[in-house]
Amino acid sequence: MPTNLPPEAKRKWAEASATRNPQEKLQLLQEFFSLVPKHKGTARLCVQVKKQMATLRREMEEKKRRKAGKGGPKFFIEKEGAAQLALIGLTNVGKSSLLAATTNAKAEVSPNPFRTMEPIPGMFPHKDIQFQMVEAPALMEGSADGKAWGLQTLALARNADGLILMVDLSQNPVEQLSLILGEMAKARILVSKPKARVEIERKFVGAGLRIILMGKLVDCTIRDVEELLRSYRVTDAVTKIYGEATLDDVEDAVFESTAYKRAVIVANKMDSVCSEENLRMLEAHVGNRLPVIPVSCKSGQGLNKLGEALFEALDVIRVYTKEPGEKDFSEKPFVLKKGATVYDLARNIHSDFSENFSYARVWSVRLIFSPQKVGGAFVLEDEDVVEIHMR
Numbered sequence: 001m002p003t004n005l006p007p008e009a010k011r012k013w014a015e016a017s018a019t020r021n022p023q024e025k026l027q028l029l030q031e032f033f034s035l036v037p038k039h040k041g042t043a044r045l046c047v048q049v050k051k052q053m054a055t056l057r058r059e060m061e062e063k064k065r066r067k068a069g070k071g072g073p074k075f076f077i078e079k080e081g082a083a084q085l086a087l088i089g090l091t092n093v094g095k096s097s098l099l100a101a102t103t104n105a106k107a108e109v110s111p112n113p114f115r116t117m118e119p120i121p122g123m124f125p126h127k128d129i130q131f132q133m134v135e136a137p138a139l140m141e142g143s144a145d146g147k148a149w150g151l152q153t154l155a156l157a158r159n160a161d162g163l164i165l166m167v168d169l170s171q172n173p174v175e176q177l178s179l180i181l182g183e184m185a186k187a188r189i190l191v192s193k194p195k196a197r198v199e200i201e202r203k204f205v206g207a208g209l210r211i212i213l214m215g216k217l218v219d220c221t222i223r224d225v226e227e228l229l230r231s232y233r234v235t236d237a238v239t240k241i242y243g244e245a246t247l248d249d250v251e252d253a254v255f256e257s258t259a260y261k262r263a264v265i266v267a268n269k270m271d272s273v274c275s276e277e278n279l280r281m282l283e284a285h286v287g288n289r290l291p292v293i294p295v296s297c298k299s300g301q302g303l304n305k306l307g308e309a310l311f312e313a314l315d316v317i318r319v320y321t322k323e324p325g326e327k328d329f330s331e332k333p334f335v336l337k338k339g340a341t342v343y344d345l346a347r348n349i350h351s352d353f354s355e356n357f358s359y360a361r362v363w364s365v366r367l368i369f370s371p372q373k374v375g376g377a378f379v380l381e382d383e384d385v386v387e388i389h390m391r
């Protein structure tokens, strides 16, 4: 349902999205909110904006407390490594145990519920890269309505690159999973593939508006999409549209209201009595929608499968670079999304690298001969070695 916002509201939204200062943002969001006409088409937006304001308020309180040296929980964790993974689950399922067993973090494992009250990060090594795993405070019924640290946990999930949904096999795993997915859905965080996906990647001023249609538009044209984006002052961005998208889907993307996250389910406590039976129940329920990895943090069983499962689920590749004339390639790979091109790699290395790009040479076992001279549009794969030549 379209929101039909008046132009002043759209302008206000553009201002609010442009500022990074939390106090200013909150002020602008409040002004935006007062400009939004309240009707059925805007109901969802109103809920979302209210949540965003609540999260901002807490974030500011947190900052104030820290400044005053009073400590208190810290909710925003700086991203590190190849990807940030939020570890989400009910209390006592073994989140701290997983963090302690697989990362360098010192998480407190405890039989008492709700022991973890702030997110705890740890680095999880896999092959020659590291993922950052962040244990979030436990979810519960009502988290999405602001109970306990629910909004913060959900904000963490929304901001992460992927999710580890953890369930306890000594209890009914399907009930746990349904509760987790239910709270996330209320916060508009989904793990299932949508019918349409719209990604808006903001660019520097002057870059212009580019729309890449990978699927098709329903009931609207590219021009309508452009017009809508411009009405929100989205003038410098690359917008990618996958699947069958409506104009509402595009507007949703402007508000970043629905987040689609890659996820794996980690089913813990495989050592417990009814675990086999519960695992079968879970697998039957999930089908092929998400990968299920059975583990026991206690015995260590299955933990060695986690790295590969995460790597697969995140859809990433590792690419190594080499300086022209040098023999050895970089020890540390760049981690890129599957489907990334040589151009994407160049952009990752330096923002103006892509403009002066001339050609690249790629070494790979999948090529008939290596190195092969390629252009910017060449699609990279895991373990490729690339040498970039500039003009």
Ligand SMILES: Nc1nc2c(ncn2[C@@H]2O[C@H](COP(=O)(O)OP(=O)(O)O)[C@@H](O)[C@H]2O)c(=O)[nH]1
Binding pocket: 089, 090, 091, 092, 093, 094, 095, 096, 097, 098, 108, 109, 110, 111, 112, 113, 114, 115, 116, 138, 268, 269, 270, 271, 272, 295, 296, 297, 298, 299
């Ligand atoms: N039997 C069994 N117990 C576990 C396992 N992993 C964690 N636990 C126990 O479950 C309880 C909660 O663990 P914790 O890691 O603190 O859970 P969290 O609340 O999700 O962080 C503790 O008593 C752990 O010893 C496991 O694989 N098997």
Ligand SMILES: [Mg+2]
Binding pocket: 095, 096, 097, 108, 115, 116, 135
């Ligand atoms: Mg914990």
